[in-house]
Amino acid sequence: MSRQIVLDTETTGLSAENGxxxxxxxxxxLLNRKLTGNNLHMYFNAGRDSHEDALRVHGITTEFLKDKxxxxxxxxQILGYLQGAEIIIHNAPFDVGFLNKELERAGKPPLRSWVDGVIDTLAMAKERYPGKRNSLDSLCDRLGVDNSGRxxxxxxxxxxxxADVYINLTRGQDALLISDDAQEDDSGLPIVALDLRSIVLPVIRASEQECAEHEAVxxxxxxxxxxxxxxxHMAG
Known part of the structure; x- marks a missing residue:
């Protein structure tokens, strides 16, 4: 069973190294790409104020955090929840850097010692949509994810x-996998695995004229x- 955790943080500023x-x-x-409702949500008393720019982004005041x-x-509890899962983060180096610094302060090994790997959806989006804006809001708009409450x-x-963005970014990948056994979908109908080894695809070769035109280009x-x-040069 594939267990994935989609993770996000809010911070007092942009530099974990500077405190x-x-x-x-x-x-x-996510279990097998479906939300389970087993979420983890925590606030922390950071012992310092948020920078003004950060406060404008998340709106979490020092006063609100003082009893956290x-x-x-x-x-x-955090490590127990994340243990062994594949972690999905947008702009992973930022969050992982902060998590590793917090783990270091707590006397714990870095995040990758506890999890099965980290997927960076920002890197995925840049590869899928080069040259376009790939912020979370932009991806929500592009992939039809409702972010009106944000x-x-x-x-x-x-x-x-x-989580919705990731499912949409990777939609269709599972359909490329051929199972060895028949399964059932949500309707209870059997899904029969297809053996494609007997299918012979026709090979249509280019004509002499097409080859000549290709060579001219x-x-x-x-x-x-x-x-x-x-x-x-390679041909030579």
Whole structure:
């Protein structure tokens, strides 16, 4: 059974190395790509104020956090929840950097010692949509995920939105996998595995004219590049 945790944090600022701290942690659990409702949501007393820019983003005040536990007081519960799961984060280096600093303060090994791996949805989105905005809001708009309730950033809400974004980013991958056994879908109807080994795909070869036209285009590209095209050198 594939267990994944979609994770987000809110922090006092942008630099864990310069003393900024995690003030909110939000996690939602996926089992076999389906939400389970087994979420983890915590606020932490960071012992310092949030920078003005950060406060405008998340709206979590020092006054609100003053009676909340410190991260190290909750670390065992957090690690128990994350243990062995694959972690999904948008812009993973940022959150992982903060989590590792908090774990270091608590005398614990870094995050990757506890989990089965980390997926960065920002890196996935940049590969899928090069040159486009790939913020969480932009991906929600592009993939049809309703983010109308996101007036301020919040770790749990953002983790829930990211779970939907991740499912949409990876939709269709499971359909490429062929199971050895028949299964049932949600309707109870059997899904029969197909053996594709007996299917012979026809090979349609290019005609002499098509080959000549293709070669002419390659020659034009080669000339325009000043004889620097890679395929000419490799062919030689």
């Amino acid at each position: 900024d701290r995690i003030i909110e942690l939000g996690c939602v659990e 536990p410190r991260f190290e007081q909750q670390v065992e 007036t301020l950033h919040g770790a749990l809400l953002d983790a829930e939105l990211l 390659l020659a034009q590209i080669d000339k325009a590049s000043g004889d620097k095209t890679i395929w000419r």
